[in-house]
Amino acid sequence: MSVWNAIVGQKPTVELLSRIADDPADVAQSWLICGPPGSGRSNVARAFAAALECPSHGCGECTTCRHVLANTHPDVTVLATDKVTIGIDAVRGLIETSEQMPATAPWRIIIIEDVDRMLERTTNVLLKEIEEPAEHTIWLLCAPSAQDVLPTIRSRTRVVTLAVPSQKAVADFLMTTVNPTLPENRRFTDHVAVRAARLSEGHIGIARLYATNERVMTDRDTLIVGVLGLVKASDAVLLADHLISDATAQAAEEVERQVSRDRAEFRRVNGLGEKDRIPPKIRGAYNAIGKKEEVKRRTTRRSRDVLDRALNSVASVYRDVAVLQNHAENTVGLINKENRTAIADLASRLSREAAIERAEAVGVARRRLSGNGNPLLVFEALFCSLIA
Structure with missing residues (x-):
């Protein structure tokens, strides 16, 4: 097993980075790993870090590899955020860490996910370290594209750009890597894997x-049918209300599961059984895991992720409309194959200009949502604009 086994559809990049890890004498010390959402850029960064630290250059089985991939290695620091921006204090802390000698491994490696979330003044704090890293430090920065970061960052890093994984590569990954980890009663079929890969x-x-959560897949189907069935403003209002309620419920469930996992991990690390009492000395840290304010903040963030996914689904309808209008189905295929009849009917009723306007309306909704617009009002306005 290799650390690269979980990297999907990125063969050229894997070959490049594994070759460098095998002989890191002249390795670049500042990297910018770019790829669209879901391409696995953060996973590539972790795999590269593991390969650089591993005595066997990324075997995937040794203690070093396991700790790096689990974010528990003392010489590999990962900065991730679920906030809108990465704060300047967090970056200053990373710079202090980067100056320290590695404790057990060849390199001190700093991974920053979503470096595009840095404000310019925060980026300026980072620039000198990126340009002249400590001799023992490697920086791995991740962003959707090179254009999403300041030119001063791009010019000081070696840029690696990931591809969008093919449907076949994603479906194969689901069947060979995800499915075997599930209990037998929760495993999915080839058909589900192929459909999940296409819809994603x-x-x-x-x-x-999509492959592992039937409810999420069903909610997507309901949304697509609702969008295709929009006839009057009341339809738009009802669909928006249903979507927001569903997003909140999904987010609350996800956060609750994560809190349960975090508490179980806390007990394991501290040598406590499932029903053991929490000692007074660590009770505060344990209770902080499910702190009400933190759970509320994480739920709000997760609900925004669900809504962003919904926008992608809505956009896919008008992508499919454009495919049919331009007679390109045999070339690029449809995403929403199950709804082909309704999409073909919509394509016949909309002009090309009207289809483009609706696709642009999805982009407007995305910007309003990212600008902290009221989600219900944002989606009511969007769905009203989609009525054919």
Whole structure:
């Protein structure tokens, strides 16, 4: 087993980075790993870090590899955020860490996910370290594209650009890597894997979610049918209300599961059984895992992720409309094959200009949502604009 086994559809990049890890004498010390959402850029960064630290250059089985991939290695630091921006204090802390000698491994490696979320003044704090890293430090920055970061960052890093994984690569990953980890009563069929890969449009995390969570897949189907059935404003209002309620419920369930996992891990690390009492000395840390304010913040963030996924699904309808209007189905295929009849009917009723306007309306909704617009009002306005 190799650390690269979980990297989907990125053969050229894997070959490049594994070759460098095998002989890292002249390795670049500042990297920018770019790829669209779901392409696995953060996973590539972790795999590269593991391969650089591993005595066997990424065997995937040694203690070093396991700790790096689990974010528990003392010489590999990962900065991830579920906030809108990465704060300047967090980056200053990373810079202090980067100056320290590695404790057990050849390199001190710093991974920053979503470096595009840095404000310019925060990026300026990072620039000198990226340009002249400490001799023992490697920086791995991740962003959707090179254009999403400041030119000063691009010019100081070696850029690696990931591809959108093919549907076949994603479906194969689901069947060979995800399915075997599930209990037998929760395993999915080839058909489900292929459909999940198609509907995810190359997003590995979403494909995994569709394949393993029947409710999420069903909710997507309901949304597509609702969009295709919009006739009057009341339809739009009802669909928006249903979507927001569903997003909140999904987010609450996800956060509750994560809190349960975090508490179980806390007990394991501290040598406690499932029913053991929490000692007073660590009770505060344990209770902080499910702190009400933190759960509320995480639920809000997760609900925004669900709504962003919904926007992608809505956009896929008008992508399919454009495919049919341009007679390109045999070339690029449809995403929403199950709804082909309704999409073909919509394509016949909309002009090309009207289809483009509706696709652009999805982009407007995305910007309003990212600008902290009221989700219910954002989707009511969007669905009203989609009525044919």
